[in-house]
Amino acid sequence: MVLLSNHNVPTRLFDVMDACDTLQSPCTASSTNLTSFVLPPSDGSIAFPQLLDFHLENNPDYPYAVLVSLDDDPDENVTVTWAEVARASFRLAAKLRTLVKVSDEQRREGVRIAILANTDTLTYVTLIFSVFRAGFVAFPLSTRNSAAPALEHLIQTTNTAYVIGSIAAPGSAPTSLEETTATLLAHVPTLQLLEFPGYADLYPRLSMSPIPPYDAEHDAIHTPKLPSVESFPEYKDMTNQNVLMILHSSGSTGFHKAIPMTHRFLNFAFRSHGNSVTATRCCLLGLPVFHAMGIFVMVGLPATYGTTNVMFKPSSGHVIPSPEVVLRGSQRGRADYLLAAPSYCAEWSHHQESVKYLTTLKSLMYGGGPLAADVGDRLVREGVKVISVYGMTEVAQIFALKFDVDHPEDWSYSELHPSLRAEFVPEGDNLYRLIVIDTDNHPIAISNQTNVSAFDTKDLLEQHPTRRHLWKTMGRVDDLIVMSNREKTNPSPMESILNGNPHIRASMMFGSGRFQVGVAIEPAGHICSITNDESLAEFRNLIWPDVEKANTIAPQHSRIFKELILVIDPKGSSFTRTPKGSINRNSTLQQLADEIDALYAAAEQLGRKA
Known part of the structure; x- marks a missing residue:
């Protein structure tokens, strides 16, 4: 990793793998049963960044991810354990703590580090874990439809000091994202660039052919033992109201809006899916990590409930998601649950072989928009367990995830999350506008109401005509x-x-x-x-x-x-x-x-x- 000033003059420091030379002795790991997962405390007694240490001690051999290749790869699937993820994150976190040069007072206010990078999912998730473990606030930025003015607005309104990304090397043609990053640095003089590492820097064995087994002993020798995150100045006098992460809105109604997420909110959001998914494989291939669902499922669920992510194997070229590619990856990764966009579900529904595979899943979940009634009905008739996933960045899970479906024909309806306190505003034609009330059992990230802490989703819901505890989404008031x-x-x-x-x-x-x-x-x-x-x-x-x-x-x-x-x-x-x-x-x-x-x-x- 290289620290670049705003004037783009690189100050080259030591490699990530050498961070241990200036810090403390290596971490040690204990063994655990591959089929068991030791659940971390859910009462907030362990700060989320410290869960990396918890899993290194209690779940070192438990699989965090299964990496799949779309080629006829002789290595087949590669398992990445919590020990490997934790140590990669520790090395990068140690490096970040040497790169970030601010006062203790600024640290206590929370150092914001944005991530603006086109990289593989495993590397991206490791960047987030590393920022957390270094004691800083992670701010993933969308690489889609992100013009420099919108990003500049987000950086300045959140007082973000650093961005992990890249600019073109002198004499080389820049990518569009590198051009955007360079423009951003030029317009925000206080912003400093941290050049992000590649997967080979974080997980060296993944760049080898064939890929060797993970050598925990060797990795431990090259990994620093970090002090607990609670000992950092950033966590002095920390409460559950401190910000751990920032996400941003889609920008569909104007500039992107920053959504700060506190420890209180994320401690709930990361656990809102329930422990019914423990020891299962979840496939979200094609879903970006900078999106809230990507964060909740690829960062939160594995750390709190022990789900294993199915991911594409990192390579020099990016995998372009498509219905065919995602389905093949899900099959190779032997996923239990597949979450996909409605358009992908529609495409699969027209191919009998695809539908045949979907029937083997514990559930096909869709979200981000409505699924055509004909498509859902067709899939259900063939035996696919279809479930609607509905949540928002600002309020986390809204629909409960229930996989034991009594009435599969009601696939488009779901129960509200049991902890949700909601107000339904009639909008006519059996449609109701949903407002989520902030409570200790179901906290929200931000409020857009003046007299009460609540969030008006502007979403329209329709109640089931006979099973009155069920609801389905019916668009937005704005639409x-x-x-x-x-x-x-x-x-x-x-x-x-x-x-x-x-x-x-x-x-x-x-x-x-x-x-x-x-x-x-x-x-x-x-x-x-x-x-x-x-x-x-x-x-x-x-x-x-x-x-x-x-x-x-x-x-x-x-x-x-x-x-x-x-x-x-x-x-x-x-x-x-x-x-x-x-x-x-x-x-x-x-x-x-x-x-x-x-x-x-x-x-x-x-x-x-x-």
Whole structure:
């Protein structure tokens, strides 16, 4: 790791593996049964960063992750134990404590270290563990749709002093992320760059071929013994209200907003999934670690309940996630649970071999958006256990994770988390806006209410018609389309149906202030080009059966007419998306404004001729 000043003059220090030469004696490890996991205390008596030490002592041989390769790899799967993760984190944490040069008073206020890096999942998670164990505040930044001004806003509003990332070497062409990082450093003079290590620096054996078994004794010799995190100045007078991590919002309604997460909040959030997942393998391949779900499942769950993550094996080239790649990785990693985007579930539902594999899972979980009813019903009929995962960065888990499903046909509904205290505000048509109340049993990260500590999610929920303890998500209040006659359209249920069509990658309805609603369609990848009226008409006819199906559940004023279907040329622009992959409606509407205006003008002209 190299410390770079804001003027980009590198000050090269010792390698991560040499950090032990300036510190204390090596850690020792004890052995434990591979099939058992010693649960750490859940009462907050051990600060989360100190759990690395706990697992090194109590669960050294327990698998933190199973690394899979998509190639015909002679090494097959590689297991990374808690001992290996803890020691890699200790070495980097020791290095960080030598690099960060601030006063004890500044340390007590919490040193913010941002992470802005395109790297493999294992390395990224180790960066987070290392920042924690060094006593600092980790701030993962999205590498998706992250323009320099938005990042600058986040850095300055959080008083972040350091960023782990990289800039291009002199004379080499920079990547877009390296350009963004360089711009960020130029605009924030107080920000210092820490060049992130590669996986070979943290886990040297993973760069060898064939990969040798983990040598715990050798690794221990090269690992410093860190003082307990509670002895650091950062933790002097620490309470559970101190900030441990910062995440940020998706930026769908403006600049990204920083969301500080206290020890109190994360002690709950990391344990909110329950111990039913202990000693199981979870697969979130394709989900970024900087997203809240990635943090909760890839950092929190393994440390608190002993889940084992299925990850892609680090390599010189990044694996580009796709439905096929994720499913193959899940199979090779022998996952028990697979969490995926609804679009991936829709793609798998069209292939019998994929569905056959999904039936072997304890659960296929989806989140981040609605799953088309046809898709979910089809999967359930084939025997797939489908579960809706619903939570928010600001409030953690909202739906309880219950894997013993009595009524699989109600796959889109779930119970509220048992510790959740909620207020439901009626919004009409059996829809309720959810407000989560801050309590000791279910704390929230931030409040957006003035008179009470609570968070208005702006999400719409619908209650099950007969099983009244069940709820399902039905979009957002912000997404409601208010037409010129003041009628309202909730786009979520209709878009969910359209997104189940194999020829549609994504759909987004529009029509605020108009006399009729329309829909923009982003064609699926196999649709090559739509360049003339003939190919447009052909594509509209291709998807029309599902448009009609969506119209059957819509009130009269919300029905879609063929003339108001805007098809995005696959060779041209696409919908803009938030860091978690959902459509950024405001940005996309602005991007398509001229095309939407032209569509309505053509429809109006056609109406006059009729």
